Structures are given as C-alpha cells and as structure tokens.
Amino acid sequence: MSLAEYIESLKKYKVLGPDIVYHRTLPARGACYARESGVTNPVKAVIKRAGIPRLYAHQERAVALIKKGIHTVVATPTASGKSLIYNLPVLESLLENKDSRALYLFPLKALARDQLGTLQKLFDDIAMDVLGKGPFTAAVYDGDLSSHARTRIRNAPPHALLTNPEMLHLAMLAHHRLWEPFFKNLKFVVVDEVHTYRGVMGSHMAWVFRRLRRICRHYGSDPVFVFSSATIDNPRELAADLTGLCVELINESGAPCGEKEILLMGGMAGAAQTAIQLMHAAIHRNLRTIVYTQSRKITELIAMWASQRAGALASRISAYRAGFLPGERRDIEDKLASGELLAVVSTSALELGIDIGNLDLCILVGYPGTIMSTWQRAGRVGRDGGESAMIFVAHEDALDHYFMNNPKDLFDMPPEKAVINPLNPVIMARHLECAAADLALVAGEDILQESGVAPVLDRLERDATLLKSAEGSTWFSARKSPHRRVSLRGTGTTVPIFLSGTRTLLGHVDKLRAFYETHEGAVYIHHGNTHVVNRFDPEKCIVEVTPQVVGYYTRARSVKSTEILEETSHRALGNTRMGFGTLRVTDHVTGYERKAVGTGKSLGIIPLDFPPNTFETQGVWIEIPDEIKAFMESNRYHFMGGIHAMEHAAIGILPLLVMTDRNDLGGISIPFHPQISRGAVFIYDGTPGGIGLSRQAFHHGDLLLKRTLDVIASCKCDNGCPACVHSPKCGSGNRPIDKTAALKILEQMQKGALKGKNRLSPPNKTRGSASGVMERVGNFISSVRKSRTNELHGDFELQKTVVRQSDKFTGEERGLFAEEEKKILKTEGHFRYGVLDLETRRSAKEVGGWHRARDMGVSCVVVYDSHTDIFKEYLQEDIPALVKDLAAYDLVVGFNIIRFDYQVLSGLSHFDFSTLPTLDLLKKVHEKLGYRLSLDRLAKETLGAQKSADGLLALKWWKEGKIRKIIDYCIQDVLVTRDLYRFGRDNDHLLFRNKAGHQVRLPVKW
Structure with a gap:
C-alpha cells in the first residue's frame, strides 16, 4: 500500500487521528545542475558509468575549491551527493601522482565500511579507463581487523585509507614512524559527518587534528582538509575550530528531493505505545520504517514490546544501538538494506549516512534534541527521491511539548551551533601528553602557541607528566604510550559489561555514566533481555550482570553541591543578574529508585555507598534577588520548589539554543549560596573542564529566561509534569517541585532593573587577574x-x-x-635538618626477606647535621642517642628512609619513627614518576657523582670487621643524598636519564 494511504488512514483512525497536532507537506524540489563538470575527462567517464550524468551545482563549486588546495566544508542536506565531492579530487590526484594518499575519517566504523565498496569501484573504473594507471586501492583500517590484516595494511598503505578517530589517535599518530610513507605522501584528509565532532568528542578531536597536522609537517606534507556536514548554523566555524585552518563553505544544495509529509502527534497514549501502533500499521503495509528513540533503554523496550505484539512479523523488527558488538550491528545493517528487516528501532547510532537501503517512514519517539538532528533523521527516508514521511511523537519532555504548542517553530527555527571547547584544560592536558609521546615537544613550535597551552604545559611539567630536557627547551612524555588512557568519546575510560561468571562481553559504558546506569542493582537491557547488575567495581572498571526478568526499571538518586571558583563575566537579566565562570561541582550518587514498568510507581529507594565525584567545569548561575525571595515567602509560595522547577525547565529548554541534550548539562538549585549571599540556580557543563555549552547559554541569557517562562506557562498540567518542570534525571526524584512558584519567580525576574543591594557588583577577580x-x-x-x-x-x-x-x-x-x-x-635562619643513612649487619636473604628488615640489625648510622655541618656517626649501641638527636631536627631527609631505614631502626627501638618530620626522596620520586629511580642514577645525572660502593660490599666488610670502611661508605651516601636534597630545594628539579636516553628534569618540591 502507498504511503499516502497510510497517512490518510492514520488521520481517520479514531484512536490516533485526534492526536495529530500538525501536518505539513514539504514539496518536492528539482535539481540544479552545474554548467561545467569541473573534472578531467577520465573522471567524467567514470561518474557517467556510475549513473551520474552531471554534477550538481554545489558539487562542481566544492570540487573546484578542493582542486585549488582550499580547505572546504560542505554542509548540505542528506542525499545531496557529498561523498562524490571528496572522492573526485582524490581520483584526479591519483591520476597525477600514483604515490599520493588520502585519509578518510568517519565517526563510526560502519560508515567507513559502507563507503569502502563505493570508493573501490571508482578506483577500479578509473584504472580500466586510463591505460597505465592503477590499480588504485582502498582499505578500511579499524579495530575489527585481525592484527595480521592491520600489519599488512600498515606495511603497504592503500591509496585511500578509511578509518575512525580512535584508530587515528591510537594506532596511527601514536605509531606514526610505522606510517612514514603514508604521512609523507598525504594529500587529502576527508572528515565525514563533521557535525558529530561537537561537545566532548569535538573538543578531543580539535587536538587530534592538531596532532595530525603536526605529524604531517614532520614528514613534509600539508594535506587539504575536506569536511562534510549536516546542516548546522556554524559549519565553517566548527571546521576552523577543529583544525585551526581557514575553511571555505559550500552550503547551498543543488540536489533534488522528493515530497515529504511531516506530522506532529501529542503522544496522548504515551510516546512509546503510540510509536508501536504506528510501526505495526506501517510494517503490515510493507512500509520500511525506522524508529528513533532518545536512550538505549527505551530503544530496547520498544523493540521488545513491538516484537511481542507483531505476530508473524516479529522477526522483521530489531533494535540497534551503540553498545552492540560490531558483528551484531553489521548483521542488522545488512538485513535492513536487503529488506529482510522491515523496521528498526534505533538510538542516534543510525542517524548518520550508513547505507540501510531506501526507507519510507521515520518515527521520532521524542524530540531528538536539536533541529539539526530532526532533519538529519528525516533525511534517512526517501533517499531515492520518492515520497516519504516523518512522524514526530511527543514524549513527556519540555522540548517535545514546546513544539506541540509551537509547531511552526520546528520548520522556521534555524539549526543550532555545534559547540566545542579546545581550551578545556582536562582534554588539552591529555593531548599535550599524547603529542609529546608522538614527537617530543619543542619550544616555539605551533602546537605550543595555541591559546591556553602555557599554563597547562606548566602544570604537566610540575606533575612530571611531561619531563623537560636538562637544557629546558624540549618536553618528553613520562609515559611511553599515554594514548590508551584517553577516551575520545567520553570524559574518561569505558567500562566493559560482562555476563556474570563468564568473559562474555555484552557492551561498554562510559565510566561516569556507569555510576548512574550500571551500579549494583541497576536494570540493564540488552537485545530485549533484562539483566540486573550484581557487580560494579569502579576501581577495576568492570561491570557484571545476571539475566533476570523484572517488572521494574531503575533510576539513580544523587545529591550535588557547587562552589564558584572564578566569575569571569556577568550580565543583567531584568530584575536579576547572571554570572558565568568556573565551578567546582561535587556529585554524589547515594542510591537508586525502583519504578514499575507499567505505571512508573515507585517501588522503593535502595542506598548505595559510593565516593563523591568532584570536578571543575564551566557554568552559569542566575541569582534570585532577596526581594523576590521575600515576596515568595510572604505569599506562602514554596521558594525551594520554585527554583528547583525553574532549574529543570531551563535545562530542558536549553537545547533549543545550543546543540546538545539535557544529559550534557547539570544543574543545582540552592535557596542560599554562601558565596553570593542569596539563592541561585546553577546550570553547568556536565564535563570536567567544560565544553562551551554554558558559555552559549550565558550569551543567550534573555532568550533562555523567556523560553523557560513560556514553556512553563503554556503547559496545561496543574502541578508540574515532565513536559515542563520534571526532569528524567533528577537526583532527588523531582522533589520538591512547585510549578506555580517557578512561574511567579520568573515573572518577578522580568520586572524592571536591579536596584538597591541587588545592583550588579564587579566580577570576582580573585582568580585570573x-x-x-x-x-x-x-x-x-x-x-x-x-x-x-x-x-x-x-x-x-x-x-x-x-x-x-x-x-x-x-x-x-x-x-x-x-x-x-x-x-x-x-x-628565617633557624631551619635545622638532618640527612640519614644506615648500613645493616644482615642481608634480606639472611633474615627471610625485605619485609623482615627490623631483624637486619645496624652496623652503622650516619646523620649529617645542617647546623654543625658535620657527619655524626652511630653504632647499634648508640641508637637511644640517635633517637634523641633525630627528634630535635625540623626535618629528617633520607632515600628510601621510610620503607627501609626506619623499619630497620624499629627493630632496635620502641620509638615511633613515623612521628618524625621526614622527607623521603625516593618516595617523592615515585609519587611523581610512578616508578623508582636509584640513588646512584639520580646522583650521576644531577651531581656528576656516584656511590663509592654498594650494600653487598658493606655486608662483606661487616663480616670482616672493617667498620671504618662501612662508615666511610655510609658518609658518601649521606653526602650524595644531602646534595640531591639541596639541588632539588634550590632548583625545583633533579636530573635523570629516561629510557630513551634523554637527560630530563624531574620536578620536585621539598
């Protein structure tokens, strides 16, 4: 049956027809072709053979720019021929020089594999048409390949290498010397779906691209970057921020498109249940359907419920989401493209351009979070130019109901900005460490001139993450391979999820999300099967689950607090003020709530014992003037419930202004914040260091308050609901919440200007000035x-x-x-320190191991006294005098003194040596480096001196009765230790030679 019949039947259906809020038909659009092909004759013949008689106008313009060596971003709708734009210049480059190479970067492995066949066919065709050229090769390089296959590709790189960000970061940049011929001849870097490189991942990728350009310069290449993007507000700005390059923009499409029906539905029966009915009606009409959801959990639930009610068609419905294993995802993609599957329920994982065949109907279960994503998903249907439809079913969410109340805004509102923050100090630090491991950093090079690098570099040097060369002009990474400690798509490491008692891997979860989604007792759904988490070990980064059928789902509960570290900007907002700056957020998961699947009724709260997570980030805060608080209390409104509701509504509406979803943001409402001496609502980036979202919120402060007021006022509920002031991720279970109070606060805020003690005060400059x-x-x-x-x-x-x-x-x-x-x-001239070393009578072997050091006995002890400038000598019978002398020092210095010397002495005295103010140089070295260095190794590089003997020789002398030789040897050790201490104290570093043979500084602070 036709799509038109489906739409007409839906309108007449008594159950769902009345739920249609809005219907608009987007007319078909014809093609605008280029006058000239812009490519050479051999390439022209190849594209004609592929069934493409002429290029569209935008394709010709983009190809011309790229051929001139101009970095270009193409931001046109889905199915507008973007892949041909970047493939044609690569083809022509190969015809000119067979040694040239191209790097294709896709955000998903499936996209790279999807493009491989198309590209290889173009290569084969050009080789057939042009004698003496080719064969040209293309290959996918990803983690799904065997090690043998990866080695083969690395040893003989193809002309076009298709990979993903992780492989570029982990396998290519980290081991660039193995790829020298490839980087040396690299002519093009193709970045597909560049709009996905936003937020945390985009901030990481900004540094991955800088590291890539650095490696290219090292090998003498300067590739042209070609970006392909969905329609966003700032494609040129995003591409420039990602790479530091000047980029030209092509954003007017000449491609045709078919007629598309757009329907908005209120989801009165529940968004999930409405979607299931729509899906069943579609697949019974043989309409190929994709259903998009907002979370992994709801994806699995809808697919499971839809299959249970689909009868004979149950096997033709599947879920698809991130977290599935690669083989599972590819199997679903193939079945969808072939028509074996009629419907797929997916998260955003299928939003991008993976070839899944031509689809007829797209159902959105809830607003995707951005205008860009909405039209990107709509573009996944009707790709052949035929008729298609998108049905947007409202969820219980503020944004969903905003569009139900203002449907024309969905069509008229411009796409959002893609926001990244290369200045995020956490992300910057990780990639500077990786860059130093790629190639040692040298003073004056481009990457060190980037804004914000200097203080981060200084911190990395102080922490010994980077080790400065002895002469001070070069920095080396202290770790050989820091790359694997960097997760490009999250703020930290990922945690594997195993079937309990086995090594069967079910999927992965970001470590920060694990505290909320895979804590012990959490319900985890995989392929429609429910599991209960029976082990979550945050230290070992592991989750284990047990299959179990349960009638509930779980939601984490948490408490939060925030501290303003620095206010960098502020602005007036009607009768209040908004600040922007750096915050320290403490988020503590305290338990979880079980809620019935069918009704959402609470089945109880179970406590959890987790340490709090504390991080610094960027945020805004809206102050609540004292007059407003007094007004609320005198009229008996719930002040805390009001600001809490306002916080939820503001976070819910913020994605209309910034390309994000509410899960990227955090918030907290405080009736009295001690730093600003009044109540406040905080909204902050949920990523350590911040990713620029709250900065955009600050710039749109007036519009944010207006939209927040509008969404609460227009909601028809009485006391608050998920469409206005309830949050699905509220750590306190949406308590207390008062919708009416929130309205009153927002109305009062928009009355007049600040006055009296609420006037704007100058920003806090205690940090940054x-x-x-x-x-x-x-x-x-x-x-x-x-x-x-x-x-x-x-x-x-x-x-x-x-x-x-x-x-x-x-x-x-x-x-x-x-x-x-x-x-x-x-x-102050009264500081007195002693430097101690001792030699023993017996070896570790003789007493049964190093843990028996207290049984080794003492042959001699030597202590240097800084006031008398003499070396005091003690024998075993002098230990009481030694203890008395040590207690008089302001500081006792030694090398491995805590773990060894004090342990030996504790076998000869009841004195508690741990009470002495002690500086153990070896302990400080280990704290900085994570491994130990010998006294001799440090002394040789730092002082040009070395020990005169060793412990084994001293034991031999003891048995021979040569006590004077032992004391002289011990004095030499004390002298070396003293001079190391003094050198570190005066210079704030020691010197040693790392494993690569470089003499480097070890920062110390005695």
Missing part, C-alpha cells in the same frame, strides 16, 4: 607570618602551616606562592 593573584598571595603570606606564635618552632613549622593551606591556590597563584615561600625560608 595578575594583580588579584599577587594581592591574595601577599595577604596570605602576611597572615601566616603574623599568626606565628611561640609554639611554632623554626621554619619547618612555618612551612607546614603554609603547605596545609596552599590548596587554596591554583595555577599561576601556586607559582607565585612557591616563590614567596622560598623567601620566607631563606629569611
């Missing part, structure tokens, strides 16, 4: 000096006071603070 930093550090140092009393003995006590409170300072402040601290210690 050089003068503010100096003032704050100076004031603190003065307060420490003044607070010293008779109980504070010597500089060590002053140092401890300083160090205990220095966590109040970060970044630039810490550097200034360290200098001030040095001045204090130099001006």
Whole structure:
C-alpha cells in the first residue's frame, strides 16, 4: 500500500487521528545542475558509468575549491551527493601522482565500511579507463581487523585509507614512524559527518587534528582538509575550530528531493505505545520504517514490546544501538538494506549516512534534541527521491511539548551551533601528553602557541607528566604510550559489561555514566533481555550482570553541591543578574529508585555507598534577588520548589539554543549560596573542564529566561509534569517541585532593573587577574607570618602551616606562592635538618626477606647535621642517642628512609619513627614518576657523582670487621643524598636519564 494511504488512514483512525497536532507537506524540489563538470575527462567517464550524468551545482563549486588546495566544508542536506565531492579530487590526484594518499575519517566504523565498496569501484573504473594507471586501492583500517590484516595494511598503505578517530589517535599518530610513507605522501584528509565532532568528542578531536597536522609537517606534507556536514548554523566555524585552518563553505544544495509529509502527534497514549501502533500499521503495509528513540533503554523496550505484539512479523523488527558488538550491528545493517528487516528501532547510532537501503517512514519517539538532528533523521527516508514521511511523537519532555504548542517553530527555527571547547584544560592536558609521546615537544613550535597551552604545559611539567630536557627547551612524555588512557568519546575510560561468571562481553559504558546506569542493582537491557547488575567495581572498571526478568526499571538518586571558583563575566537579566565562570561541582550518587514498568510507581529507594565525584567545569548561575525571595515567602509560595522547577525547565529548554541534550548539562538549585549571599540556580557543563555549552547559554541569557517562562506557562498540567518542570534525571526524584512558584519567580525576574543591594557588583577577580593573584598571595603570606606564635618552632613549622593551606591556590597563584615561600625560608635562619643513612649487619636473604628488615640489625648510622655541618656517626649501641638527636631536627631527609631505614631502626627501638618530620626522596620520586629511580642514577645525572660502593660490599666488610670502611661508605651516601636534597630545594628539579636516553628534569618540591 502507498504511503499516502497510510497517512490518510492514520488521520481517520479514531484512536490516533485526534492526536495529530500538525501536518505539513514539504514539496518536492528539482535539481540544479552545474554548467561545467569541473573534472578531467577520465573522471567524467567514470561518474557517467556510475549513473551520474552531471554534477550538481554545489558539487562542481566544492570540487573546484578542493582542486585549488582550499580547505572546504560542505554542509548540505542528506542525499545531496557529498561523498562524490571528496572522492573526485582524490581520483584526479591519483591520476597525477600514483604515490599520493588520502585519509578518510568517519565517526563510526560502519560508515567507513559502507563507503569502502563505493570508493573501490571508482578506483577500479578509473584504472580500466586510463591505460597505465592503477590499480588504485582502498582499505578500511579499524579495530575489527585481525592484527595480521592491520600489519599488512600498515606495511603497504592503500591509496585511500578509511578509518575512525580512535584508530587515528591510537594506532596511527601514536605509531606514526610505522606510517612514514603514508604521512609523507598525504594529500587529502576527508572528515565525514563533521557535525558529530561537537561537545566532548569535538573538543578531543580539535587536538587530534592538531596532532595530525603536526605529524604531517614532520614528514613534509600539508594535506587539504575536506569536511562534510549536516546542516548546522556554524559549519565553517566548527571546521576552523577543529583544525585551526581557514575553511571555505559550500552550503547551498543543488540536489533534488522528493515530497515529504511531516506530522506532529501529542503522544496522548504515551510516546512509546503510540510509536508501536504506528510501526505495526506501517510494517503490515510493507512500509520500511525506522524508529528513533532518545536512550538505549527505551530503544530496547520498544523493540521488545513491538516484537511481542507483531505476530508473524516479529522477526522483521530489531533494535540497534551503540553498545552492540560490531558483528551484531553489521548483521542488522545488512538485513535492513536487503529488506529482510522491515523496521528498526534505533538510538542516534543510525542517524548518520550508513547505507540501510531506501526507507519510507521515520518515527521520532521524542524530540531528538536539536533541529539539526530532526532533519538529519528525516533525511534517512526517501533517499531515492520518492515520497516519504516523518512522524514526530511527543514524549513527556519540555522540548517535545514546546513544539506541540509551537509547531511552526520546528520548520522556521534555524539549526543550532555545534559547540566545542579546545581550551578545556582536562582534554588539552591529555593531548599535550599524547603529542609529546608522538614527537617530543619543542619550544616555539605551533602546537605550543595555541591559546591556553602555557599554563597547562606548566602544570604537566610540575606533575612530571611531561619531563623537560636538562637544557629546558624540549618536553618528553613520562609515559611511553599515554594514548590508551584517553577516551575520545567520553570524559574518561569505558567500562566493559560482562555476563556474570563468564568473559562474555555484552557492551561498554562510559565510566561516569556507569555510576548512574550500571551500579549494583541497576536494570540493564540488552537485545530485549533484562539483566540486573550484581557487580560494579569502579576501581577495576568492570561491570557484571545476571539475566533476570523484572517488572521494574531503575533510576539513580544523587545529591550535588557547587562552589564558584572564578566569575569571569556577568550580565543583567531584568530584575536579576547572571554570572558565568568556573565551578567546582561535587556529585554524589547515594542510591537508586525502583519504578514499575507499567505505571512508573515507585517501588522503593535502595542506598548505595559510593565516593563523591568532584570536578571543575564551566557554568552559569542566575541569582534570585532577596526581594523576590521575600515576596515568595510572604505569599506562602514554596521558594525551594520554585527554583528547583525553574532549574529543570531551563535545562530542558536549553537545547533549543545550543546543540546538545539535557544529559550534557547539570544543574543545582540552592535557596542560599554562601558565596553570593542569596539563592541561585546553577546550570553547568556536565564535563570536567567544560565544553562551551554554558558559555552559549550565558550569551543567550534573555532568550533562555523567556523560553523557560513560556514553556512553563503554556503547559496545561496543574502541578508540574515532565513536559515542563520534571526532569528524567533528577537526583532527588523531582522533589520538591512547585510549578506555580517557578512561574511567579520568573515573572518577578522580568520586572524592571536591579536596584538597591541587588545592583550588579564587579566580577570576582580573585582568580585570573595578575594583580588579584599577587594581592591574595601577599595577604596570605602576611597572615601566616603574623599568626606565628611561640609554639611554632623554626621554619619547618612555618612551612607546614603554609603547605596545609596552599590548596587554596591554583595555577599561576601556586607559582607565585612557591616563590614567596622560598623567601620566607631563606629569611628565617633557624631551619635545622638532618640527612640519614644506615648500613645493616644482615642481608634480606639472611633474615627471610625485605619485609623482615627490623631483624637486619645496624652496623652503622650516619646523620649529617645542617647546623654543625658535620657527619655524626652511630653504632647499634648508640641508637637511644640517635633517637634523641633525630627528634630535635625540623626535618629528617633520607632515600628510601621510610620503607627501609626506619623499619630497620624499629627493630632496635620502641620509638615511633613515623612521628618524625621526614622527607623521603625516593618516595617523592615515585609519587611523581610512578616508578623508582636509584640513588646512584639520580646522583650521576644531577651531581656528576656516584656511590663509592654498594650494600653487598658493606655486608662483606661487616663480616670482616672493617667498620671504618662501612662508615666511610655510609658518609658518601649521606653526602650524595644531602646534595640531591639541596639541588632539588634550590632548583625545583633533579636530573635523570629516561629510557630513551634523554637527560630530563624531574620536578620536585621539598
């Protein structure tokens, strides 16, 4: 049956017909062809053989730019021939020079495999037409290949290599020396579906592309970048931010399109149940259908419920989502393309251009979160130019009901901006470490001139993540392969999900999401089968689940708090103000709630014992003036319920302004925040370091408040619902919530300008301003000096006071603070330290192992005294005197003193050596590097000195009674340890030679 009959029947159907809110027909559009082909005759013949008689106008313009070496982004609708645009210049380049190479980057492995056949056919055709050319080769390089296949490709790179971001990051850049011929001849980098590189992933990719360009420069190539994008508001800006390049834009399509019916439905019977009825009606008419959902869980549920009620057609319905294993996904794609499957229920995983055949009907279960995604999904049907339809079924969500109340906005609203934040310090730091592992970083090179790099580089150096060369001009990565610690699509590592008691892998989940979705007791659905999590180990990063049929689903409960670290901007919003800056957010998952599948009724809350997650990010806060709070309380409105409802509604409506969904954002409502001395609503990026979403919210502050008020006022519910002020991810279960109070607060905010004590105050400049930093550090140092009393003995006590409170300072402040601290210690002349080393009478083997060090006995102990400048000698019978002397020092310095020397001495004295103020140099080295260095290795590089003997020789001398030789050897060790301590104290680093043979600095802070 025809699609027109399906639409007509739907309108007449008594159950669903009245639920249709809006219907619009988008007319068909004819093609606009190019006057000239813009390609050489051999290439022209190949595309004609492929059934393409002429190029569209936009294709010709784009190809011409690329052939001139101009970086180009093509942002046109689905099925407008974007792949041909980047394939044709690659073909012509190969005809000119068979050694040229092209890198094709796809966000999904399935997209790369989907494009392989098309590209290889073009290559084969051109080789047939042009004598003496070819064969030209293309190959997919991804993690699904065997190691043998990957090695074969690496040893003989194809002319076109199709891969994904992870393989570029992990396998190619990290091992670029194995790819030298490929990078040396790289002429084109094709970035398909570039609009997907936004948010966290886009911020990562900005650095992956910078690292790629750096490697290309190293091998003498300068490839042209070609970007393909869905229709977004800022494709040129996004491509430029991702790569640091100037990019030309092609965004007017000459491709034809068929007529498309668009229907909006209210979802009165529930979005999922409505979608199932629509799907059943479609597949019984043999209409090929794709259903898009907003979460993995609802994808599995709809597919499972639809199959259970589909009778003989049950086998022709399938779920599809991220988390499925690669073989499972490819099987579903093939069956959908062949027609074996009639309907697929998918998350955004099938939003992109994977070839799944020609589809007739697209059903959206809920608003996808962006205008861009809405039309991208609509473009997945009717790709052959025939009739198609999209039905948008509203979910219980603020945005869904916004469009039900304002349907024309769906068609008139411009697409959103794709937002990334290359300045995210967390992401930047990880990729600077990877870049240093790719190739040592050299002062003055381009990547180090990027905005925001200097302070991050300084922190990485202080943390010994990067090791500076002895002369100070080069930085090396302390780890050989830091790349695997970087997850491009999340904020951290991914956690595997195993079937309990087996090594059967079901899927993966981002570690931060795991606390909310795969905690112990959580319900996990895979291929329609429910499982219950019986183990979640956040330390070992593992989840185990057991198959179990349950009649409930789970939702995590959490509590949050936030601290303003720095306010960088502020603005007036009617009768209030909005601030923007850096926040420290603490999010603590405290338990989870079980809710009945059918009714959503709560079945109880189960507590969980997790440590809190704390991170710094960017955020905005809307202050609630005292007059508004007083008005609310005097009229007996629920103030906390009002600001909580306002927070939920604002987060729910924010995706209309920024390309994101509410899961990328966090929020918290506080009736009184101590830093601003009044109530506030915070909205922040849910990613450590921030990804630019809240910055966009700040720029659209007026519109955000207006839209928030509109969505609450237009909702027909009485007390609040998911369409206005309830959040599906609220950590407190949407309690307390007061819709009426939220309306009153928002109405009051839009009355007049700020007055009285609510007037705008200057932004907090305690962080970020050089003068503010100096003032704050100076004031603190003065307060420490003044607070010293008779109980504070010597500089060590002053140092401890300083160090205990220095966590109040970060970044630039810490550097200034360290200098001030040095001045204090130099001006106070009473600091007394001792440097200790000892030799034993027995070896570890003789006493039964190193853990029996207390039984080794002492042949001698030597302590250098900084006040007398002499080396004091002690024998075993002098241990009581030694203990008395050690207690007088402000600091005791040693090398492995805590784990060895003190353990040996504890076998000869009841004194608690752990009470001594101790600096163990080896312990500090290990804390920085993660591994240990010998005293001899450090002394040789730092001091040009070395030990005079070793422990085994000292044991031999003990047995021979040569005590003087042992003492002299011990003095030499103490001398070396003392000089290492002094060098580190005065220079803030030691020197050692890393495994690659480079002499590098080890930052220290004694």
